[in-house]
Amino acid sequence: MSTPKAAPEQLPGTAPKSAAYRNDRNHVFHSWSAQATLDPVVVTGAKGARFWDESGRTWLDFSSQLVNVNVGHQHPKLIAAIQAQAAKLCTVAPYHASEATSEAARLIAEVAPGDLNKVFFTNGGAEAIENALRMARHHTGRHKVLAAYRSYHGATSGANTLTGDPRRWGSEPGMPGVVHFWGPYLYRSAFHATTPAEECERALSHLADVLMMEGPHTVAAIVLETVVGGNGILVPPDGYLQGVRRLCDQHGIVMISDEVMTGFGRCGEWFAVNRWDVTPDLITFAKGVNCGYVPLGGVILSDRIAETFAHRAYPGGLTYSGHPLACAAAVACIHIYREERIFEHARHLGENVIGPALEALQQRHPSVGEVRGLGAFWAIELVRNRKTREPLVPYNASGPANAPMAELVSACKERGVWPFTHFNRMHVVPPLTMTDDEAREGLALIDEVLSLADRHVSG
Incomplete structure (x- = not known):
């Protein structure tokens, strides 16, 4: 050797x-x-x-x-919360309850839109996407998932397949059942639009056509970044997210908003969907929930999705789901957001x-x-x-x-x-x-x- x-x-x-x-x-x-x-x-x-x-x-x-x-870096209140939790309880298995984990879940549900009241904790954004996909497929009994080009959802197998940029190529073939579509991007419009209203209308028409050709009864979820992040900070035109919500409601499809990058204030709101008064069925989060001081992500579930697993086991889990140090940091971070405006x-x-x-x-x-x-x-x-x-x-x-x-x-x-x-x-x-x-x-x-x-x- x-x-x-x-x-x-x-x-x-x-x-x-x-x-x-x-x-x-x-x-x-x-x-x-x-x-x-x-x-x-x-x-x-x-x-x-x-x-x-x-x-x-x-x-x-x-x-x-x-x-x-x-x-920002080294926020003293966030560091103090992690230190205090480390002195009290560093870790516990996820089948137990703990004060930090339950309080983090309560606070996240409190700021989430609509009836998104349950939180499944992960270690980061990619795992959040993986579990949101699993939840949607089990909830609907369907297998296909629609995701946008010019997107990034993570580097694990399913999240990477959803990704609509070249970071996907090196891991193909990926998870079966994923179909990509074009989202709105007026500056380089795939629809030859000249105004935000045209871009919105034509992008929604395109998405409806993709659903028609794929068979909406086979589609479990539509996954999209509320505001596309790494692929260009693409702010959707007014009306687009509402239109996606209507298509999902029409066909019984789960709407998943990837807020890993946009959630917790990046766009000036708790979640970017709040800007357009849209309530998805699932929200994935990470990053800003505790600013990466300790790895944490998760999925926020609507009551309807959560009820699917009330009397049958959810087929997924993580050793570090709801880790007390990470959740204590999330609790402190949410308070910092509020107290410091x-x-x-x-x-x-x-x-x-x-x-x-x-x-x-x-x-x-x-x-x-x-x-x-x-x-x-x-x-x-x-x-x-x-x-x-x-x-x-x-x-x-x-x-x-x-x-x-x-x-x-x-x-x-x-x-x-x-x-x-x-x-x-x-x-x-x-x-x-x-x-x-x-x-x-x-x-x-x-x-x-x-x-x-x-x-x-x-x-």
Whole structure:
């Protein structure tokens, strides 16, 4: 057996690498990455909207890590709640009841829309999707599930099959019974629409046609991100979610809203569906429920779905379902959201700081084709030509084809702002607690960097 080559102590022209870095490169297998190409930052601390590495270099966190650190880094009340729970009861099997778990479920049900009153806890968003699918299939006795293109639902088998972007390709063939459809996206309309109303009407007509051709009596669920996240911050036109709800009601189909990224204030509401006064049958959540301080996700069930399993066993479970440390963090986080009026601040950031600043960027930079979003959830779509809307880089670009976006990312990090990017888009998704001045600081740095994208504009 050959001995693995150790990571270098020092690369030419660089400072010595720390033990943490060497151990990472020798032993940690990273997600979504070609392992030999990685050069990770060793993060040693964080506070509020900033984090730093072992050299003391600091970045404004415009990514909220993975769009989950809604209350910012190292919130003292959240840390205190985890410490207090650890001193009291670190873990317990999920067939027991515990104070932290039951209180977290009560609070989540309290802020959920309509009659969504039961919570099944998971360790994250992908597991939440897996269990929501299982619930819908057992509730309806049907097998098909409709999901949108330009979506991401997780990396486990079923969630990955639902995903409507290239992250699905490497795991195919996937779970049987999944059918994809086009959701609304006016800027790149699949329906040749020219107004939000047209996009809404035509997208719903398309979905109705897909149901007709698949046989609605075979469809257990329609799964969609309330506001599409990683695939572009695609805010649905008014009326679209209500139309999906009507189609589900018409055909006895379970409506599943994936709020893993949008839930708990990211869009300025407890759940983004609240903005359109829609009550789905199941909501999946994770990320913002406790801001990732301890892994937690779950499914919120309507009374009707929960009743299906009142007298027959639900065929699913997890060793760490309702983990006390994670649920204690959720309880504290929900109280923080209320006490510190964080959702109001998220709406303020969107309406008065981020939104206007991005509109100004669009006027100044010919590479900015569109800006869109709400709350603390925004995207800058970058193009080579505004008239043709040719993307700055091709769809799913890598290597040299992705060089313009890679240059932007590098320039942002050099200037002290850590961005979230995907394909030809730069997303602005900071902690909801970011101050106005911090947001303006980061946006000013992005303004500087966009001059690099402007060099690629051809018309």
